[in-house]
Amino acid sequence: MSTPTASPSTIRYAAVTFDCPDPAELARFYGEALGLPVVYSSDDFIMLGQEGSAGLGFSRLAGYRRPTWPDPSQEKRAHLDLGVDDLDAAQARLLALGAVEPASQPQPDRWRVLLDPAGHPFCISTLV
Numbered sequence: 001m002s003t004p005t006a007s008p009s010t011i012r013y014a015a016v017t018f019d020c021p022d023p024a025e026l027a028r029f030y031g032e033a034l035g036l037p038v039v040y041s042s043d044d045f046i047m048l049g050q051e052g053s054a055g056l057g058f059s060r061l062a063g064y065r066r067p068t069w070p071d072p073s074q075e076k077r078a079h080l081d082l083g084v085d086d087l088d089a090a091q092a093r094l095l096a097l098g099a100v101e102p103a104s105q106p107q108p109d110r111w112r113v114l115l116d117p118a119g120h121p122f123c124i125s126t127l128v
Helices: 023-034 087-097
Strands: 015-020 038-041 045-048 055-060 080-083 111-115 121-125
Touching: 015 023, 023 038, 023 045, 023 055, 023 087, 087 111, 087 121
Parallel strands: 015 055, 080 121
Antiparallel strands: 038 045, 045 055, 111 121
C-alpha cells in the first residue's frame, strides 16, 4: 500500500517591486517607457503588467533614500536591464520621460546606465 504524497505547490515569478517615495510618478515613468498598463492602484502601491505576464510594482516607503550610484554610500539593491534596438534613440526617449543620465558610464558603447525618477539605476542595452 502506498502513501499518497502531496504535490509541491507551484511557484511562479509574479513581479519585481521597487520602493519609492511616489508610486504614481514611478508607475507613470515605467508604464510609458515599457507600454505597460496599470493593473492595480492604491495610494501606496501600483502594479503595472499584462494579463498572464510578470509585472512591475511600486510601493511607497516613508523615509525613502535614493541610491547614490556609483557612490556606494547608499547602495542600490537591484536594477532592471532593458533591451533596446537603438541605444541613442532609447536613451533620448527615456530622458524625455524623466530619466536622468549619471556622469559615470562604465561601457557606453555596449550599455547605458540611467536613473529613474526615484533614483533607481537601470540599464539599456542592445545585447539583451
